[in-house]
Amino acid sequence: xxxxxxxxxxxxxxxxxxxxxxxxxxxxxxxxxxxxxxxxxxxxxxxxxxxxxxxxxxxxxxxxxxxxxxxxxxxxxxxxxxxxxxxxxxxxxxxxxxxxxxxxxxxxxxxxxxxxxxxxxxxxxxxxxxxxxxxxxxxxxxxxxxxxxxxxxxxxxxxxxxxxxxxxxxxxxxxxxxxxxxxxxxxxxxxxxxxxxxxxxxxxxxxxxxxxxxxxxxxxxxxxxxxxxxxxxxxxxxxxxxxxxxxxxxxxxxxxxxxxxxxxxxxxxxxxxxxxxxxxxxxxxxxxxxxxxxxxxxxxxxxxxxxxxxxxxxxxxxxxxxxxxxxxxxxxxxxxxxxxxxxxxxxxxxxxxxxxxxxxxxxxxxxxxxxxxxxxxxxxxxxxxxxxxxxxxxxxxxxxxxxxxxxxxxxxxxxxxxxxxxxxxxxxxxxxxxxxxxxxxxxxxxxxxxxxxxxxxxxxxxxxxxxx
Numbered sequence: 200x201x202x203x204x205x206x207x208x209x210x211x212x213x214x215x216x217x218x219x220x221x222x223x224x225x226x227x228x229x230x231x232x233x234x235x236x237x238x239x240x241x242x243x244x245x246x247x248x249x250x251x252x253x254x255x256x257x258x259x260x261x262x263x264x265x266x267x268x269x270x271x272x273x274x275x276x277x278x279x280x281x282x283x284x285x286x287x288x289x290x291x292x293x294x295x296x297x298x299x300x301x302x303x304x305x306x307x308x309x310x311x312x313x314x315x316x317x318x319x320x321x322x323x324x325x326x327x328x329x330x331x332x333x334x335x336x337x338x339x340x341x342x343x344x345x346x347x348x349x350x351x352x353x354x355x356x357x358x359x360x361x362x363x364x365x366x367x368x369x370x371x372x373x374x375x376x377x378x379x380x381x382x383x384x385x386x387x388x389x390x391x392x393x394x395x396x397x398x399x400x401x402x403x404x405x406x407x408x409x410x411x412x413x414x415x416x417x418x419x420x421x422x423x424x425x426x427x428x429x430x431x432x433x434x435x436x437x438x439x440x441x442x443x444x445x446x447x448x449x450x451x452x453x454x455x456x457x458x459x460x461x462x463x464x465x466x467x468x469x470x471x472x473x474x475x476x477x478x479x480x481x482x483x484x485x486x487x488x489x490x491x492x493x494x495x496x497x498x499x500x501x502x503x504x505x506x507x508x509x510x511x512x513x514x515x516x517x518x519x520x521x522x523x524x525x526x527x528x529x530x531x532x533x534x535x536x537x538x539x540x541x542x543x544x545x546x547x548x549x550x551x552x553x554x555x556x557x558x559x560x561x562x563x564x565x566x567x568x569x570x571x572x573x574x575x576x577x578x579x580x581x582x583x584x585x586x587x588x589x590x591x592x593x594x595x596x597x598x599x600x601x602x603x604x605x606x607x608x609x610x611x612x613x614x615x616x617x618x619x620x621x622x623x624x625x626x627x628x629x630x631x632x633x634x635x636x637x638x639x640x641x642x643x644x645x646x647x648x649x650x651x652x653x654x655x656x657x658x659x660x661x662x663x664x665x666x667x
Contacts, residue, residue: 209268209288216282217304221312224275224282228315232275240314243423247310247440248273250426251303252286252293254433265427265608275311284311306431306438309345313440316344321442334566338441338449339555345439347418347454348554354456354543356416357535358388360470361395361461362644363429369462372495372528373398376459379532381406385539388455390447391419391438392429395461400434418454422447425466428606443568444599448473453556456542457489457535460521462498464644465605465636469598471505473565475513476591478520482560487545488520489538496526504638508631512594513587564592571600571610573617576656581624594632597622601636604655605645611655619657626660633658 224232235241249271268288276283284307293303320326320340327333342348357380361373377387377399387403389396400417407415419435422444431438441447451458452474460471478488492502502523509517524531543553551558569575579593600620603610614620623629636656639645645652 208291210291210294212286214284214299214304216308217301221282221308224277229275229277231318240318244314245273247423247426248307250430251306251310252290253430302433309438310440317341317442331563331566338446338453341441342450347437347439350554354539354553355385356388356454356456357385358451358455358458359399360467362463362467363392363394364644365394365462368495368497370394370398373461374402375528376531377402378406379528383532383536384412386416388418390429391421391431391435393432395463397432404434420447420450424607445566445568449561456539460492462494462501464639465598465601469595469602472591472595475517475520476565476588476595477561479517479588479591480560486559487541489535490521491531491534492521492523493531499525504635508635511631512628513591569596569599571603573620576600576620576622581628583625601656614655619655621657621659623659629658629660
């Protein structure tokens with residue numbers, strides 16, 4: 200690193216990649232990354248890079264982070280010896296004694312890698328994005344380019360979902376579960392942020408160290424709209440930025456061999472509905488996919504409420520696809536280990552890859568990016584007179600819109616301009632949804648503790664509003 204000037208909280212620096220993975224860029228790619236215009240990639244690069252440089256930030260407000268570092272800038276330097284990044288007014292916490300922390304360096308260049316790759320591949324029209332198979336191929340290629348797909352390795356990747364805003368008891372529990380997973384030689388994949396996304400990784404690192412296990416994977420999968428609200432935690436050693444939430448969710452279920460859900464808020468509910476919507480599709484009825492809901496004893500009521508909502512909205516058949524285990528990290532890990540063995544045998548029998556679940560059928564309604572405008576939210580079909588997996592798809596979109604209104608810059612601006620999103624549907628489902636969301640607010644699962652939450656939604660049920 201060639202450091203130039205420093206001031207109280209920021210640093211100007213030139214950074215070379217600390218590891219292989221992004222050695223050269225074409226002139227056209229460099230030009231796109233420098234382009235600050237409407238069709239350029241510079242603002243996207245700036246926002247994602249700033250999120251990486253502020254690892255450990257306690258804010259979940261994407262705009263607050265940008266406002267705090269209004270003069271931050273990043274530029275690509277193409278030189279004879281390879282790529283360098285020029286940082287201006289970068290957060291000083293990313294540096295130690297004049298050098299950028301290695302983990303931050305690696306994730307920063309991963310940002311450049313993924314932004315460039317996704318843009319060039321889509322612009323080249325390499326994939327038919329009007330086709331479900333084309334969508335899946337794009338997800339596969341992004342993951343392969345990020346080097347997170349490992350052949351010749353038995354299934355061992357556990358995806359952990361849960362809230363970024365959780366209490367201390369819940370956070371400590373996620374670490375205990377991660378520890379038990381690590382003792383069983385299992386790797387961890389999360390949404391890369393704090394809270395339930397960090398805890399399992401932290402627990403697993405201790406177990407992996409005790410077992411003297413090397414080449415551990417702590418994969419963080421995010422997307423541009425949410426990365427600033429959920430900056431990558433320091434344990435992530437493989438960062439992947441997918442182009443949108445739908446491809447992020449598909450990446451989780453394609454590479455994961457089991458999924459554990461810890462307590463969370465609307466983002467976690469969105470993830471649950473996405474996966475259950477896929478698993479409830481008749482074509483996926485016989486595909487094993489371990490799914491466990493778990494938390495400490497203090498969280499038992501949380502999962503009871505989630506279970507009630509899912510049974511009411513999607514029926515008891517949905518409940519057959521998940522197992523609830525309360526306050527028993529060791530049993531969670533054992534259940535996951537047994538489930539992954541069933542996955543391994545199924546993949547062998549069906550000659551499916553261990554590193555990517557090609558057999559799972561995911562329809563376009565789960566793949567097409569949902570733009571949470573006021574019109575789109577009001578048009579969601581949340582009635583019972585449809586197949587459960589299709590209802591799950593629109594319920595997922597409803598939660599996705601609330602996530603956008605809570606923490607995504609575009610969604611927050613839409614709420615400020617036009618007021619709360621209007622959500623309407625079957626009265627029973629709407630009442631259950633209102634109760635679920637109200638409990639999230641009461642338990643501070645919508646915002647980080649200490650932040651006042653102002654609802655970005657208003658729920659109706661045909662005859663009038665259920666929630667104010």
